[in-house]
Amino acid sequence: xxxxxxxxxxxxxxxxxxxxxxxxxxxxxxxxxxxxxxxxxxxxxxxxxxxxxxxxxxxxxxxxxxxxxxxxxxxxxxxxxxxxxxxxxxxxxxxxxxxxxxxxxxxxxxxxxxxxxxxxxxxxxxxxxxxxxxxxxxxxxxxxxxxxxxxxxxxxxxxxxxxxxxxxxxxxxxxxxxxxxxxxxxxxxxxxxxxxxxxxxxxxxxxxxxxxxxxxxxxxxxxxxxxxxxxxxxxxxxxxxxxxxxxxxxxxxxxxxxxxxxxxxxxxxxxxxxxxxxxxxxxxxxxxxxxxxxxxxxxxxxxxxxxxxxxxxxxxxxxxxxxxxxxxxxxxxxxxxxxxxxxxxxxxxxxxxxxxxxxxxxxxxxxxxxxxxxxxxxxxxxxxxxxxxxxxxxxxxxxxxxxxxxxxxxxxxxxxxxxxxxxxxxxxxxxxxxxxxxxxxxxxxxxxxxxxxxxxxxxxxxxxxxxxxxxxxxxxxxxxxxxxxxxxxxxxxxxxxxxxxxxxxxxxxxxxxxxxxxxxxxxxxxxxxxxxxxxxxxxxxxxxxxxxxxxxxxxxxxxxxxxxxxxxxxxxxxxxxxxxxxxxxxxxxxxxxxxxxxxxxxxxxxxxxxxxxxxxxxxxxxxxxxxxxxxxxxxxxxxxxxxxxxxxxxxxxxxxxxxxxxxxxxxxxxxxxxxxxxxxxxxxxxxxxxxxxxxxxxxxxxxxxxxxxxxxxxxxxxxxxxxxxxxxxxxxxxxxxxxxxxxxxxxx
Amino acid sequence: xxxxxxxxxxxxxxxxxxxxxxxxxxxxxxxxxxxxxxxxxxxxxxxxxxxxxxxxxxxxxxxxxxxxxxxxxxxxxxxxxxxxxxxxxxxxxxxxxxxxxxxxxxxxxxxxxxxxxxxxxxxxxxxxxxxxxxxxxxxxxxxxxxxxxxxxxxxxxxxxxxxxxxxxxxxxxxxxxxxxxxxxxxxxxxxxxxxxxxxxxxxxxxxxxxxxxxxxxxxxxxxxxxxxxxxx
Numbered sequence: 001x002x003x004x005x006x007x008x009x010x011x012x013x014x015x016x017x018x019x020x021x022x023x024x025x026x027x028x029x030x031x032x033x034x035x036x037x038x039x040x041x042x043x044x045x046x047x048x049x050x051x052x053x054x055x056x057x058x059x060x061x062x063x064x065x066x067x068x069x070x071x072x073x074x075x076x077x078x079x080x081x082x083x084x085x086x087x088x089x090x091x092x093x094x095x096x097x098x099x100x101x102x103x104x105x106x107x108x109x110x111x112x113x114x115x116x117x118x119x120x121x122x123x124x125x126x127x128x129x130x131x132x133x134x135x136x137x138x139x140x141x142x143x144x145x146x147x148x149x150x151x152x153x154x155x156x157x158x159x160x161x162x163x164x165x166x167x168x169x170x171x172x173x174x175x176x177x178x179x180x181x182x183x184x185x186x187x188x189x190x191x192x193x194x195x196x197x198x199x200x201x202x203x204x205x206x207x208x209x210x211x212x213x214x215x216x217x218x219x220x221x222x223x224x225x226x227x228x229x230x231x232x233x234x235x236x237x238x239x240x241x242x243x244x245x246x247x248x249x250x251x252x253x254x255x256x257x258x259x260x261x262x263x264x265x266x267x268x269x270x271x272x273x274x275x276x277x278x279x280x281x282x283x284x285x286x287x288x289x290x291x292x293x294x295x296x297x298x299x300x301x302x303x304x305x306x307x308x309x310x311x312x313x314x315x316x317x318x319x320x321x322x323x324x325x326x327x328x329x330x331x332x333x334x335x336x337x338x339x340x341x342x343x344x345x346x347x348x349x350x351x352x353x354x355x356x357x358x359x360x361x362x363x364x365x366x367x368x369x370x371x372x373x374x375x376x377x378x379x380x381x382x383x384x385x386x387x388x389x390x391x392x393x394x395x396x397x398x399x400x401x402x403x404x405x406x407x408x409x410x411x412x413x414x415x416x417x418x419x420x421x422x423x424x425x426x427x428x429x430x431x432x433x434x435x436x437x438x439x440x441x442x443x444x445x446x447x448x449x450x451x452x453x454x455x456x457x458x459x460x461x462x463x464x465x466x467x468x469x470x471x472x473x474x475x476x477x478x479x480x481x482x483x484x485x486x487x488x489x490x491x492x493x494x495x496x497x498x499x500x501x502x503x504x505x506x507x508x509x510x511x512x513x514x515x516x517x518x519x520x521x522x523x524x525x526x527x528x529x530x531x532x533x534x535x536x537x538x539x540x541x542x543x544x545x546x547x548x549x550x551x552x553x554x555x556x557x558x559x560x561x562x563x564x565x566x567x568x569x570x571x572x573x574x575x576x577x578x579x580x581x582x583x584x585x586x587x588x589x590x591x592x593x594x595x596x597x598x599x600x601x602x603x604x605x606x607x608x609x610x611x612x613x614x615x616x617x618x619x620x621x622x623x624x625x626x627x628x629x630x631x632x633x634x635x636x637x638x639x640x641x642x643x644x645x646x647x648x649x650x651x652x653x654x655x656x657x658x659x660x661x662x663x664x665x666x667x668x669x670x671x672x673x674x675x676x677x678x679x680x681x682x683x684x685x686x687x688x689x690x691x692x693x694x695x696x697x698x699x700x701x702x703x704x705x706x707x708x709x710x711x712x713x714x715x716x717x718x719x720x721x722x723x724x725x726x727x728x729x730x731x732x733x734x735x736x737x738x739x740x741x742x743x744x745x746x747x748x
Numbered sequence: 749x750x751x752x753x754x755x756x757x758x759x760x761x762x763x764x765x766x767x768x769x770x771x772x773x774x775x776x777x778x779x780x781x782x783x784x785x786x787x788x789x790x791x792x793x794x795x796x797x798x799x800x801x802x803x804x805x806x807x808x809x810x811x812x813x814x815x816x817x818x819x820x821x822x823x824x825x826x827x828x829x830x831x832x833x834x835x836x837x838x839x840x841x842x843x844x845x846x847x848x849x850x851x852x853x854x855x856x857x858x859x860x861x862x863x864x865x866x867x868x869x870x871x872x873x874x875x876x877x878x879x880x881x882x883x884x885x886x887x888x889x890x891x892x893x894x895x896x897x898x899x900x901x902x903x904x905x906x907x908x909x910x911x912x913x914x915x916x917x918x919x920x921x922x923x924x925x926x927x928x929x930x931x932x933x934x935x936x937x938x939x940x941x942x943x944x945x946x947x948x949x950x951x952x953x954x955x956x957x958x959x960x961x962x963x964x965x966x967x968x969x970x971x972x973x974x975x976x977x978x979x980x
Contacts, residue, residue: 416857546811595772688938692879692924701872723872728926730771732875738769738811 024319024350031087032610040077042579063172067165074576075127080605082117082620090116093313100304101149101215120324122232124151126158139317140236144302146217147225154208163200171571197277218300219292225237226285237340241387250505251408257394262386322354331358336385356410356426361638363403366396368635398650400438401500406430408503425639435519442516446501447508553599553655557622560662561585596740622656626660646710656711664702665727699726705739766964771877774806779976798824808875814865852895861886882921917943935974939965
């Protein structure tokens, strides 16, 4: 706690430029876990349900109960996702703004809690329980503190007016075709719902503004908040891309890779959309402008907490957003956002690592022909960012070029930061991609700049004045002329080398050659278990890979259990059963590991205590790591950004093996069952054979376990099993024991 | 053949313990099974189902396989088959002496067998838990004794036949085994037993096909409920 406070104090006292000049350390949660985190969802649900009025109409009460159930579990899902920060600088700042906003309404201030969530999306939302969330993306885009205060006011009205539950009950009426929705077709019902939602938003705007106006915040620059919403799809700034950002002394991108002009941002206001849940921005802007027109802002300010604090939070949020883009594998957005910040902080190593990782990721996808799966269509990107998107698009068209660009960038980074483990990991991966996947050897690269050959005869490009003139020149003459120009532009000279062959020019030498040769002769050591393959063959479980790993200790990370019953009319996801199952599953893991004589530690988000902040942070980091590893396709391998932190957990827990495990119990309608009943009625003699299918045909339990070695960054074991039965404790026990037994047993 | 069997045995012994988990490490089960045999084709021995008792041992030899042996015993007293003796071919009981008598039968059957079970991995089960298919072979020793009592003469009983049969056969079946309280086993299923051949003594009393038919019919379908425990 003291360290956190000291950090906060340091943050507020050091000038921004100095603070972010060299590095940025991502924010983590600190201090005791808030009560929201340590109470089971089922307990929250029971408590809230008991407060419901007993005199209410039966179907309304049922809808409200269902709403309370879903909202409580939904809230906990957000809180425990690892993306919600608490006792952090961002949350502290937002709460201070809320303090200023509600200094005359202490009762409401005690009811609402504010959290910042790690999401690049520009948004804020409220839960009926009084938890209000602001995204990192929103913080990164705001212009001033007053705008944040206005958004918080808007969200608080949603809470005080109980908009969420009203909307849910209205939707339930829609489902049942009751009251106003009687005798309406589906389209009319949906439009009615949208109109209802719009009315709520209008009310939140109006009452939110009243709340805002009571505070000391000025309305002078308030209207900009609608621009924040309108342009939320854009990066936090729009700056011309300088192509030298990814270049070095040797690597110079051809001019034709750069767009002369980029697609202009569409500034037109959208008209009112009947099928939207919100009124149009144009309408909202006008309404707010009318309400604040002529207001005297004397004695009021855009900043009550402080401009410095706001800028501090916004700048940090922008760094976080860059990281969040990378986490979401939005590589181009990562590079452009990092580029924007690099203009201000050219020596910031955090940004450089993000760019390097994004380039390595793009290089991997380019060599596996999955580039288009992770990138945008550059033609549709608006704003100056399009230049970068287009450049990368052009570079990737020749297999191997993008990995070389990545390698060149990482080499530069490595040269200026020797010994950095994360950069070394990126270097290894970039080298691997270039040598093994793109089949490029050291001899491909040039170690000196081309000598300009003045004797080369350049065929003049025929000047096309009109179509008739163009018709007079043969197609091949035109193409030959174009080739000649391209050769000069790409720096060919006599040897006609391509621009990419000069990419490693500043790093050429014995050391680089040695590394190339090492990778060239290295046998494929990266024999990872193919997760995709495991999933593909799950139907043939008996062929499942059986291993003996000789592990003594394992850490199970947040075991997962969910119960889904699609036969249920109201909600297929069985919230209460799922949570109870998760608690039981964690206990079952402990017991089974004990019987298998395997030392097992379970990090469970469902039984956290107030002081378990370190455990929660570890769960968050490990889940982030595991999800990232699982997301990567079979042949895609991009180093995890916080690999060092993850590897450090091995020291903390006394093992490098961390397990992700869970079970999903599914019940669904089966037409096959009806067929079997019919068949058995016709031929009763087959009853013994059809009976088991009839009894269990609707139920399936999916069980999975994946074991990661966080030190070597490898998957040691993966299994995905389909149990065609309802979830029985003893069947789960058998599978858990089987997995633990394989982990525990050593090869002779 | 010998080499193949030896190889299979060695493989079964040498496989890694990790590959054969059993149920939570428990691989050896002892069970008592109580079953019903429906004498579908039985003639005079009545049409009621007959009860049999089995004791079996089961050992996990693979992720999907178990091997076991069983001993089964079944006894059955046939209800009296009442007859009337009359010398007159036309049934005139006035002119000719008439006697009443009845046949009583007792049947004993001992079975030993070797059974292999394949648990359905494809449905997500690991031996010895869940659904399984059974296959195996057995040998039966059956003894049939028929007494004739003269109803009108007190304490008159005549043993008219004592037949012994030796019957080998094969078993096919399916079922499901549950585990409760970590160790206790509940086994439910059915078997189809196909008697392959009958050797009977003495040879003079009944023809071979009659014995074969009778025993075959008695054994062909069995349903059972087993209770047991995983020992180690």
